[in-house]
Amino acid sequence: MKDKILTIRTEVLLKLDTVTNISELNDLRVLYLGKKSPIQELSNLMGSLSIDEKREFGSVLNTFKTELNDLIDTKRIKLEEAELNKQLVNEVIDITLPATKLSVGAIHPINRVIKEIEELFISMGYDVKEGPEIELDLYNFEKLNLPKGHPARDSQDSFYISDEVLLRTQTSPVQARTMEESVGPIRIICPGKVYRKDNDDATHSHQFHQIEGLVIDKNISMADLKGTLEVFAKSMFGQERTVRFRPSFFPFTEPSIEVDVSCFKCNGKGCSLCKNTGWIEILGAGMVHPNVLKNSGYDPDVYTGFAFGMGPERIAMLKYGVNDIRHFYTNDLRFLNDFNRTNGGIE
């Protein structure tokens, strides 16, 4: 029987050398260690042997089984390593070849500006409010101290839908609506589309956007307005900017002012952008007119407030150096994509 084991051993060693993959190795293992293997057959013969023979032959058989298992395991590890190496060689990549093109869409430049302004004011405790674009004359004009026939209505030629309904010419009606439904202090900004009966050209668009701001509280003054707009100007146009108040007239504020920011191109020295004045007009503002407060249920002897209104198109044109307002509405993809990375021409 010992001879038989030696024969099998020689056979297995020869076959192991010819095995080239895991599957063949498994077949080999089944062939020599499985239920119908010659080694199993030898084990089955054990019952017919004497006790001494059993002891001697059993020991030899077990040693052989263990050796065979070890040989197969060693071979398995070698094969696995070889296969992994083969796989790695097959999977080598040239990282210098061109990539698959991916792109991120761009947010429209006007909405980028609006978002930037919204986030600034949210950080100062303002809520973002919206209102209808199809608006009542009552909210768009009358409650804002612009009765029918007021000469200041001339500057806001309107698209009327009916005698009392129009496309809002400004975002200020959102102020009036918010005040009407509120009691106590208010801090809001109101972005949105507005419409005026202008022919489209480089500086006019029949549809554009506005952002209105309103703060109502006890003891709000022009100094608070100036401080707030200084924060705004520095945030939008750079930390070195200063603002200038120029008296003006709006029916819904008293006193009314127009606000200039020191020119960010020439630092106030005078250049073509600021028409040699050193200042660029960016928005209109003022203290909420007592009639507007009264019209919406606020007592002007208790509450004061300030309001400001600006045009995101104008700010985008200044910030990004766009010279024609119509570009924002033709949506040339080359134009829109220009705004994907840049923060504009201002550092």
Add this chain to the structure above:
Amino acid sequence: MKLSRKFLNDYIDLGAITSLDIANKMVLVGNEYESITKLSNATGVIVGHVLECVKHPESTKLSICKVDTGDAIKQILCGAPNVSTGQKVIVAQIGAILGDIEIKEAKLAGMVSEGMICSLLELGIESKYLTEEDKNGIHVLSDDAIVGSNPVINLNLDDEVIDFELTSNRGDLLSVIGMAYEVGAIYDKKVNLPETNVVMTDSNINDTYKLNVEINEVPLYLAKLVQNVTIGDSLEHIKSRLIASGIRPINNVVDISNYVMLEYGQPLHFFDADKLGTNLGVRFATTGESLTTLDGTNRILSTEDIVITSDNKPVALAGVMGGLDTEVDLNTKNILIESAIFNPLNIRNTSKRILRSEASNRFEKGIDPNVSIVALNRASYLLNQVAGGKVLSGILTHDTINKDSREITVSLEEVNRVLGMDLVSEEILKIFSKLGFKASFNNDFKVIVSTRRLDVTIKEDLIEEVGRIHGYDNLIGKLPLVNIKRGAYSKKQTLVNEINHIMTSLSLNQVITYSLGRDSDATKYATQAFDKVSVLSPISEDKKVMRQSLITGLYNVYDYNKARNTKNILIYEVGNVYYNNNNYIENTHVAGLLYGEYLSNNWQKQKVKVDFYLVKGMMETYLII
């Protein structure tokens, strides 16, 4: 409002203060300006005397002139048809600058010309201000012009014009005297009012004329009669001030009505009294009534138009334009001057429909009720001085207007609370005094505001006056002391922000298109059948009806970019669509358009083209939110 510096100097002594300084200081008190220009910027021009003028032998147009310029006699060739011997003319000498042109010695048809004889056009005066004669030839000076003197100065053209863009509340600044008060408040200078006293005849206008004002919309109507005027040329200083102010001079009489309007802001109308009856009336026009106005146009009137009538027949469209039949012409002898105040709303509606004029603009913004009579007297005075008219005593009068000054009270604390300043009562009293308001302080300020400033009616207006004259430059900004709270987007805005995030991450570019479009496009692609929202009087067919879907707009963007050879078009819009379903409804929609390749790798020849399953995948991604 074009402000002539010389005109301003007539009423306020500003010494050597430059027009630029005035303009820039006006900006800081709220009056923006567009430009500062010289009325004439000609240099090197001189008065010459044409001693001899003969036709050029080889030219049909040119004349050869010998011109005495004081220190020399020069040969000048002139192409104007009206040049002739004996004239005093404007000579541009060698080296003179006319606009962009420098005058050099020239040879014309073989003859040397040592300068140029000028028209007013060449001095820089726009042709719309010139007489027919001046448009077609050189300007002929009066015989007493001194040879060798400066014609720009003689003609009062050495003026500067500041073109102001005024806010609609400052009707008072549509007058030179109003401007003088404003400038006076800045520099703390007194305003000198013009002469209005005139000797009148014994006859009284009220003995002949009757006036019947039938409507409340005309609270003040005054008229005076001036007889035996002589029509002629205006004085140079009146002509040049009119031109500088943007008004064409006509003759010595008509020019006075415009001159006084510019001085006081009160529009006047001059009727030829001989073409007018003696029963004057003021009423609304009746349906079907018409009037041929001064410009020769027959105007169909409406029942909201106020008309002046003579024997109940319309002779003028109140506040807008006079009638042709009663116009002052070269033969006019007797003038009826009208100085009135009409309801601004009626004038606004009439002028919007018919014609906007210098007069209507002023009536719309409001007239100082105390100035109408002063302007009437001033015009009478000038007609007497300039045109030799005899002024009848008495004023034909309808007067129901309140002429009282307003008294407004405001406390020191209120001024400082609103302005955020720390002013003391003396500073504020000083500002009121500069503005010409009478004010006293005893715990509160009591301020008497003259009717000159119709825009100052409540204490907030006074606070604004203090703020703007004191100047906001010294105002120190601070942040409001308010309760801390967290600012936030609404739920819907947060959702829209999230949609934008997802859409751009999916490579779509956001677009913004127009809400107004063609009628035929409005309901295309609409998801529900609702009534359209249309504007009443659109500016064009393609901006008429509010969209009910975003898709037409996206197609327009596609067409635009496709026409520019953009290969891949990946766009979306978040915007409102608009319906009328008993109420006006605005819903926010999201729509996208994809065309071309979504992903590509040229090297590996792999690409993902836009197809149904890609869009379906996007929709599924989008629906996660």
